[in-house]
């Protein structure tokens with residue numbers, strides 16, 4: 658059975674619409690009868706900031722010269738500062754010349770011949786200090802409200818998040834329970850008070866650390882309104 662695609666290959670994405678672009682990322686182009694097959698590749702497990710990371714997209718089978726393209730998180734990757742691409746008809750080498758936290762992502766190699774195509778994706782995680790995704794800020798709440806302070810960070814290894822108050826109480830992420838405790842830290846690092854009490858007012862500090870650099874921290878105030 659021949660698998661036919663009516664949609665255009667990523668060359669259309671290059672020139673065009675973002676929607677098609679993303680769609681082309683979700684569709685895998687390989688089919689069992691394709692005459693080009695990528696030999697699966699993987700990034701090294703531990704990559705430090707500043708390292709050079711070459712990755713080879715080679716083939717297991719081919720009948721003719723192959724056209725290679727690379728994508729990072731669905732977006733076409735062109736040679737640029739920090740990214741070198743060297744392609745022949747037989748293989749393509751992508752080199753991240755100066756890895757940093759921003760280099761982390763999913764890298765896809767796409768190989769096309771006139772009668773078929775194949776792709777392979779590998780994840781690169783670069784060790785780096787935590788950086789903010791969502792920082793907490795001061796909150797005013799009424800008694801009985803549910804309040805949530807975000808503290809979402811990015812980094813590898815995955816940062817450990819802790820929350821403390823002025824009294825030195827400490828909270829950490831815990832496995833999800835059917836009935837959560839009144840005050841708890843949820844999966845993305847956010848601090849949640851299910852029903853605010855008068856004595857909850859005050860300062861709270863979120864800290865994120867993963868052993869690289871000094872980590873992040875932010876202190877915010879919870880103001881209790883009324884009564």
Ligand SMILES: *[C@@H]1O[C@H](CO)[C@@H](O)[C@H](O)[C@H]1NC(C)=O
Nearest residue numbers: 730761762763779780781782
């Ligand atoms: C790579 O893709 C997977 C699946 O979509 C996703 O869970 C993961 O976070 C991505 N990796 C990076 C570093 O963005």
